[in-house]
Amino acid sequence: MSSSAVAYARANYPRFLDELKDLLRIPSISTLPEHKDDCRRAATVLVDELKRIGFDQARLIETVGHPLVYAEWLKAPGKPTMLLYGHYDVQPTDPDDEWLTRPFEPAERDGNLYARGAADDKGQVWAQVKALESLMASGGALPVNVRVLFEGEEEVGGEGIANFVASKPPELKANVALVSDTELFAPGLPTLCVGLRGMIYTEIEVRGAKTDLHSGMYGGAAPNPFVALAQMLAKLKDEDGHILIPGFYDGILPPSPEELAAWRSLPFDEESYRLKEVGSRQLVGESGYSVLERTWARPTLDVHGIPGGFTGAGAKTVIPARALAKVSMRLVPGMIPAKSFELYKAYVEKIAPAGVDVEVRLIHSGDPCLIPVNNKYVQAATRALHEVWGKDTVFIRSGGSIPIVGDFDRYLGVPSVMMGFGLPDDNIHAPNEKFHLKNFALGIESIVRFMEESAL
Amino acid sequence: MSSSAVAYARANYPRFLDELKDLLRIPSISTLPEHKDDCRRAATVLVDELKRIGFDQARLIETVGHPLVYAEWLKAPGKPTMLLYGHYDVQPTDPDDEWLTRPFEPAERDGNLYARGAADDKGQVWAQVKALESLMASGGALPVNVRVLFEGEEEVGGEGIANFVASKPPELKANVALVSDTELFAPGLPTLCVGLRGMIYTEIEVRGAKTDLHSGMYGGAAPNPFVALAQMLAKLKDEDGHILIPGFYDGILPPSPEELAAWRSLPFDEESYRLKEVGSRQLVGESGYSVLERTWARPTLDVHGIPGGFTGAGAKTVIPARALAKVSMRLVPGMIPAKSFELYKAYVEKIAPAGVDVEVRLIHSGDPCLIPVNNKYVQAATRALHEVWGKDTVFIRSGGSIPIVGDFDRYLGVPSVMMGFGLPDDNIHAPNEKFHLKNFALGIESIVRFMEESAL
Numbered sequence: 001m002s003s004s005a006v007a008y009a010r011a012n013y014p015r016f017l018d019e020l021k022d023l024l025r026i027p028s029i030s031t032l033p034e035h036k037d038d039c040r041r042a043a044t045v046l047v048d049e050l051k052r053i054g055f056d057q058a059r060l061i062e063t064v065g066h067p068l069v070y071a072e073w074l075k076a077p078g079k080p081t082m083l084l085y086g087h088y089d090v091q092p093t094d095p096d097d098e099w100l101t102r103p104f105e106p107a108e109r110d111g112n113l114y115a116r117g118a119a120d121d122k123g124q125v126w127a128q129v130k131a132l133e134s135l136m137a138s139g140g141a142l143p144v145n146v147r148v149l150f151e152g153e154e155e156v157g158g159e160g161i162a163n164f165v166a167s168k169p170p171e172l173k174a175n176v177a178l179v180s181d182t183e184l185f186a187p188g189l190p191t192l193c194v195g196l197r198g199m200i201y202t203e204i205e206v207r208g209a210k211t212d213l214h215s216g217m218y219g220g221a222a223p224n225p226f227v228a229l230a231q232m233l234a235k236l237k238d239e240d241g242h243i244l245i246p247g248f249y250d251g252i253l254p255p256s257p258e259e260l261a262a263w264r265s266l267p268f269d270e271e272s273y274r275l276k277e278v279g280s281r282q283l284v285g286e287s288g289y290s291v292l293e294r295t296w297a298r299p300t301l302d303v304h305g306i307p308g309g310f311t312g313a314g315a316k317t318v319i320p321a322r323a324l325a326k327v328s329m330r331l332v333p334g335m336i337p338a339k340s341f342e343l344y345k346a347y348v349e350k351i352a353p354a355g356v357d358v359e360v361r362l363i364h365s366g367d368p369c370l371i372p373v374n375n376k377y378v379q380a381a382t383r384a385l386h387e388v389w390g391k392d393t394v395f396i397r398s399g400g401s402i403p404i405v406g407d408f409d410r411y412l413g414v415p416s417v418m419m420g421f422g423l424p425d426d427n428i429h430a431p432n433e434k435f436h437l438k439n440f441a442l443g444i445e446s447i448v449r450f451m452e453e454s455a456l
Numbered sequence: 457m458s459s460s461a462v463a464y465a466r467a468n469y470p471r472f473l474d475e476l477k478d479l480l481r482i483p484s485i486s487t488l489p490e491h492k493d494d495c496r497r498a499a500t501v502l503v504d505e506l507k508r509i510g511f512d513q514a515r516l517i518e519t520v521g522h523p524l525v526y527a528e529w530l531k532a533p534g535k536p537t538m539l540l541y542g543h544y545d546v547q548p549t550d551p552d553d554e555w556l557t558r559p560f561e562p563a564e565r566d567g568n569l570y571a572r573g574a575a576d577d578k579g580q581v582w583a584q585v586k587a588l589e590s591l592m593a594s595g596g597a598l599p600v601n602v603r604v605l606f607e608g609e610e611e612v613g614g615e616g617i618a619n620f621v622a623s624k625p626p627e628l629k630a631n632v633a634l635v636s637d638t639e640l641f642a643p644g645l646p647t648l649c650v651g652l653r654g655m656i657y658t659e660i661e662v663r664g665a666k667t668d669l670h671s672g673m674y675g676g677a678a679p680n681p682f683v684a685l686a687q688m689l690a691k692l693k694d695e696d697g698h699i700l701i702p703g704f705y706d707g708i709l710p711p712s713p714e715e716l717a718a719w720r721s722l723p724f725d726e727e728s729y730r731l732k733e734v735g736s737r738q739l740v741g742e743s744g745y746s747v748l749e750r751t752w753a754r755p756t757l758d759v760h761g762i763p764g765g766f767t768g769a770g771a772k773t774v775i776p777a778r779a780l781a782k783v784s785m786r787l788v789p790g791m792i793p794a795k796s797f798e799l800y801k802a803y804v805e806k807i808a809p810a811g812v813d814v815e816v817r818l819i820h821s822g823d824p825c826l827i828p829v830n831n832k833y834v835q836a837a838t839r840a841l842h843e844v845w846g847k848d849t850v851f852i853r854s855g856g857s858i859p860i861v862g863d864f865d866r867y868l869g870v871p872s873v874m875m876g877f878g879l880p881d882d883n884i885h886a887p888n889e890k891f892h893l894k895n896f897a898l899g900i901e902s903i904v905r906f907m908e909e910s911a912l
Contacts, residue, residue: 199773215786216856216857217751219751219756219757220786220855221740222739223738223739226758226760230690231689233683233690234690237683273677278669278677280664280665280811283677283678283811284680286676295677302680302683305764305765305776309760309762310761311767311782315760315782317655317758317856319760325682326765326771328773330671330672353695354695363770399672399676
């Protein structure tokens with residue numbers, strides 16, 4: 001590893017870590033109105049630092065919510081342009097009494113840095129900024145053109161950045177995006193996430209009688225929206241986890257034999273996953289598919305809650321007038337959210353039992369995404385990671401959605417390289433969030449080398 | 457109608473009505489702690505009045521909640537003893553802005569008296585007391601022995617009276633109970649309720665993962681308790697309203713051909729019932745049975761709510777760790793609650809899908825009840841009602857439960873005559889509750905004549 005930028009990063013690592021701690025001390029909890037100023041303060045720290053290391057146009061971009069951070073360095077003619085993405089907002093800290101040290105007082109223990117936002121996502125954002133500094137300071141320039149776009153609403157839906165990206169601003173013209181908000185599959189194992197599931201999130205509202213009725217007087221004559229809903233939900237998915245909506249699976253692009261073979265060689269222990277991560281009596285889902293296939297490459301349907309009716313302690317003998325089910329489906333490559341919703345809605349309306357009115361609503365949706373591994377930037381990332389980590393990269397997918405990746409693709413035509421350095425046990429969104437210090441250091445070096453390799 | 461007591465009642469009717477208005481002005485809402493003293497005040501008014509008209513032992517009996525009212529007159533040796541039951545507590549008044557006049561300022565309009573509690577049940581309680589006064593004042597004695605037992609917790613579960621009755625106190629030794637808390641099937645139609653459904657009220661708790669999980673990451677592997685619950689609930693009852701629990705219908709005593717023929721001749725318009733009372737697109741329930749059969753003489757199963765999970769606005773992508781369903785079944789004569797629960801529990805446990813733990817709990821239960829129409833007190837009531845109303849009595853059932861009727865039977869061996877004077881449109885438990893003034897007057901006369909006929 002001959003990069004002088006890498007040498008610079010290593011020499012300056014103690015300072016980088018101190019700076020990260022300063023950033024972590026700002027309680028930029030995006031969902032709590034009382035931390036609005038803290039969010040702006042974190043954004044301003046990033047703008048100032050990008051200016052300091054030599055970026056142009058470094059500024060806040062106002063949105064309906066917390067501001068975006070933008071900066072650019074476009075002085076590498078003929079070279080590709082890379083769009084760096086991360087987020088400076090963090091999750092709330094409750095339950096506070098489960099933290100061993102205070103969430104906004106960063107503490108080192110056992111090779112980890114504990115603080116809210118350490119891994120998700122300030123540690124990764126700072127790794128990007130410090131990679132940029134290392135390249136600029138050691139060579140006076142970057143190997144590629146770079147635009148930086150950080151947001152402060154990732155934990156609350158990201159409406160501001162979604163609107164900005166959808167407006168296709170000239171500031172976001174780029175060849176590739178580096179999204180630093182994911183994790184390694186296992187400690188020490190360089191990982192690129194190349195697939196995400198999409199989703200449709202819906203509500204089914206069922207109405208029976210015009211008002212709540214007494215179940216003694218009217219039981220046997222008045223329709224019960226909860227019973228109707230149960231009957232409908234039971235027809236959406238069978239007990240083998242197979243979704244029963246006609247045509248729902250049409251068009252799915254299955255993983256290639258090579259990708260499946262690679263997944264089989266990942267260090268994954270199903271029994272340990274069941275016990276430690278899920279903790280249920282047994283795992284469920286479609287037979288004939290592995291856990292990784294079921295969570296990464298197969299559509300699923302879940303019910304999140306069934307509000308309405310009587311929910312207190314004890315007994316109330318009511319036939320509620322209405323019931324609501326929150327139902328979402330995860331979609332995989334080859335599926336189109338609008339099409340899936342249409343099939344779902346038509347089926348739900350068809351299976352509605354007699355006596356009730358049913359309304360099906362789409363709350364939001366997101367596209368599935370798949371990055372081809374033969375993409376030149378994925379290949380560049382692979383070479384960089386091999387050099388820094390001494391191992392071949394594993395290509396994984398995520399069962400969740402990162403909406404910004406779909407937006408970059410849809411509105412900007414920009415593919416994303418999802419190269420992240422969290423670990424599965426980093427406790428993001430939970431007490432005692434941490435970032436493995438080695439991953440912070442090697443993360444900076446990985447980003448440096450990725451940029452250098454992308455220039456080739 | 458030669459009764460001098462009836463003549464007394466007619467002569468004193470204006471005063472009786474004024475006294476009832478005074479009782480209705482006391483906001484004895486049993487469920488609201490701030491009205492605790494009002495409940496006691498209403499009870500005390502009743503004790504004082506029973507003393508005044510010549511009853512012995514008139515007193516409050518303390519319970520865990522609001523007090524019972526007890527009084528007795530046992531000076532008719534060789535004659536039967538009648539236990540009078542009613543309740544002085546009332547429902548809350550919300551939504552208050554829908555009342556045309558204030559709920560605790562009784563107002564006469566169109567031959568009705570409007571106030572919370574007018575029909576349910578102070579008007580009927582006062583009709584009992586005024587019948588007793590009419591008999592005592594006109595003849596110096598009652599034709600039968602009488603014990604009075606009023607409660608103040610009918611609207612909140614009646615725990616106090618249930619405990620008292622279960623203790624089989626000597627104060628409640630009687631041959632028959634007169635329960636005045638029901639209604640006429642139609643205006644001007646004398647009615648006796650001779651059957652009630654029983655019930656079992658249950659909870660099904662379903663647990664999947666050890667904690668809430670992200671539906672993107674774990675959808676396809678982690679069990680979803682709401683989906684499991686929907687699948688189970690759908691197997692409890694088919695779309696024809698038929699309950700699928702094996703053995704559930706065993707032992708049911710169907711109504712006699714005569715009783716069914718009598719129901720068919722009742723003034724009941726199914727389309728008007730659907731439109732005005734239920735207000736649903738169509739009525740539901742077992743095919744082959746009329747609405748009255750389905751609600752009076754067939755068991756039913758209803759779901760009252762499914763608490764747990766995400767119930768807010770918008771979207772949260774969670775696989776909840778647990779879900780709960782509130783499920784009750786109405787039972788008919790021939791069914792035993794403990795047996796029905798046992799069949800239900802065994803079946804629910806059997807149909808639980810893989811991956812979840814299921815717990816089935818009984819919250820409370822009540823026996824179904826059927827009063828033989830050839831009972832001598834039912835016959836006495838029929839004669840009395842014919843004389844006062846000029847029509848043959850119709851015998852109906854109720855789909856609901858009046859737990860005290862089952863308790864009188866189970867603990868005291870006392871059958872109940874359910875003779876009430878409400879009307880189906882009295883808006884009990886709703887704004888603008890009313891009591892038809894003619895029914896108050898004829899109710900007093902009916903009770904007078906019932907006591908006289910019971911002495912024969």
